[in-house]
Amino acid sequence: EVQLVESGGGLVQPGGSLRLSCAASGFSFSDHYMDWVRQAPGKGLEWVGRIRHKASSYTTEYAASVKGRFTISRDDSKNSLSLQMNSLKTEDTAVYYCARVVQNTPRVDYWGQGTLITVSS
């Protein structure tokens, strides 16, 4: 069974940093691109970014709203995905989901349950 479990959420002050993790199981993690998607309270979904697999040199893509502040990385040996968030703003407050990209396609099929980040003083 595919499982994605996010952790690391919490309260952080504006300008601060936080690192989210996503533990993957039930599939060959190293073979898949992975996404982060977020959802501000009561709002719609916003794609945050994507990391490709080793065969694609672990290259990344980001939304303009987070580019230069957020960094996606992965550790295939630990089946783990990370999102390093720096220079956090109040508008980064959201539930953050990690999601698995279907092999050889651009779409996502499995999502984690999400972790809440609150950026507030």
Next chain:
Amino acid sequence: DIQLTQSPSFLSASIGDRVTITCRASQGISSFLAWYQQKPGKAPKLLIYDASTLQSGVPSRFSGSGSGTEFTLTISSLQPEDFGTYYCQQLNHYPLTFGGGTKVEI
């Protein structure tokens, strides 16, 4: 960035109704469009990909159509469990983008 405009943003319908949601892209995206259903407090669930392909396990009352800039999601006979918010997502150009959502109330 490609903008996706969903309409309507809210709809109220009855059991058995045929429901149609539209997603318009600001530029052509071929058939690289997916539809998701999200229920309160839950992660989104993939319904349709490549504009018209039903994800495994999704009931056949859901269907998708369109290409280029105009797409539709249709629920042929609305069921009680179909309440929630529906989102389209374009997968043709980075950054990937979502529509604003359509909340379906039974």
